Amino acid sequence: AIQLTQSPSSLSASVGDRVTVTCRASQGISIALAWYQQKPGQAPKLLIYDASTLESGVPSRFSGSGSGTDFTLTISSLQPEDFATYYCQQFHGYPLTFGGGTKVVIK
Amino acid sequence: EVQLVQSGAEVKKPGESLKISCQGSGYSFTSYWIGWVRQMPGKGLEWMGIIYPSDSDSRYSPSFQGQVTISADKSISTAYLQWSSLKASDTAMYYCARYQVGAPFHYWGQGTLVTVSS
Secondary structure (H helix, E strand, O other), rough: OOEEEEEOOEEOOOOOOOOEEEEEOOOOOOOOOEEEEOOOOOOOEEEEOOOOEEEEOOOOOEEEEEEEOOEEEOOOOHHHHHOOOEEEEEEEOOOEEEEEOEEEOOO | OHHHHHHHHEEOOOOOEEEEEEEEEEEHHHOOEEEEEEEOOOEEEEEEEEEEOOEEEEEEEEOOOOEEEEEHHHHHHHEEEEEEEHHHOOEEEEEEEEOOOOOOOOEOOOEEEEEEEE
8 A cells, every 4th residue: 555654743833834744655656646634523625636736716825746756735824724634645546545644733 | 516415423332233324416426436534533534445336346445344335326326334343443533525536535525423332
């Protein structure tokens, strides 16, 4: 199975900060990577797929990059509603797998 | 509008059986796979498996193979996740999501909380 390692597992940041989360795959997955945001008590919400394609309706402050084994989610200017947990997921092959998550908390 | 509506929360005892559901609407139910994802309390997301309602073809994560059964009834646009003998460790939130090969989960259900306690 393809393992996804996210870092950091948590981070504290202030409103307006630039935030970067990384996801490393145990083998090459081309661009078959998605990022999700999950807030407490809610289902995950798709933010980015194909490594860098913004899902419809998602603010442009979110961006993704990478291919192969190394990927990045960037929030250019953190907003109050962005405090949440972020997960990467690969859909290159079965079993589909998720990263362990990155919790973004208020500094 | 694509919607996935899951059945309500369940409280069960160890050893009991359970079947939870996920009903799709607003799209052709037989044209997309339905996947199931587990989230244990305070933990991350785990992919359990998927089913193609058109022909009931299914794939399971090795971690869940033999532990659960995924099925579907295309006549009522509903997918199911089933346990024959629950354990306390099955206590979790379970999400269904719409899946297409080579794509992420664009649409998710609201989740079904399963609590297993004696």
